[in-house]
Amino acid sequence: MENLSFSEYSLIYNAFSFTFATMMAATLFFWLSLKSVAPSFRPAMVVTGLVTFIASYHYLQIMLSFDSAYDVVNQTVTATGKTFNVAYRYVDWLLTVPLLLVELILVMKLARGETIKKATTLGLAAALMIILGYPGEVAGDLGTRQFWWYLSMVPFLYIVYTLVVGLKTSISAQPDAAKGLVKTACWVVILSWSFYPIVYLLPNLGVVGAFTAVEIGYSIADIAAKAGFGVLIYMIARAKSDAEGYKAV
């Protein structure tokens, strides 16, 4: 296990705790707001809440695993010998990353065939990206980490391409009230997701304290990509519900 100073340990622990709280609060908000959007947008809101719910569970597990990996006595941090389980993060992403793209597709309310096609291809690409990243994340050597980074970047770039180019006609078919928001949502995905491959490479770039930077970087990115993005999905659903003349109950 990594040697950590007391401040590094505290920073990581508090980041996990804060992220856990944010994900729980976001889940409540998304699910309690269901009735403020028209029925056809509720599936998007249900999935949005599911993503933050799944993330809450995993952040609790990550926090518990981190807690058991270290002992802290008189501000001295020592590894207990128990492993800090990185798999929780990847299992979380494997479930939530495809669902985030499904949220976006659902809130766009495309034709049924189009929805299934886009959700399937984007969802599969997202799952593949996570699966290809995992062997590098748990590898001890930097060469292996770099190798899997390249492989995982292929589906990543495919997703970015689809969001920028593939969804163009679908976006221009959105009602005026939502067009700008949908575009913003695509860009929030691209920008917040770009954070992950950069954070992943920090150990390869020789950054000091890379372990701490990776854990905190992923936590910040998760908040932006799940809770922040979810708020945008909610705003799109609200704007489109209004445009359809739906009166919130």
Ligand SMILES: *C/C=C(C)/C=C/C=C(C)/C=C/C1=C(C)CCCC1(C)C
């Ligand atoms: C809520 C969690 C999200 C949105 C996670 C997104 C994760 C990625 C976009 C990860 C991408 C990676 C690469 C493109 C290459 C290196 C390995 C990964 C898995 C970190």
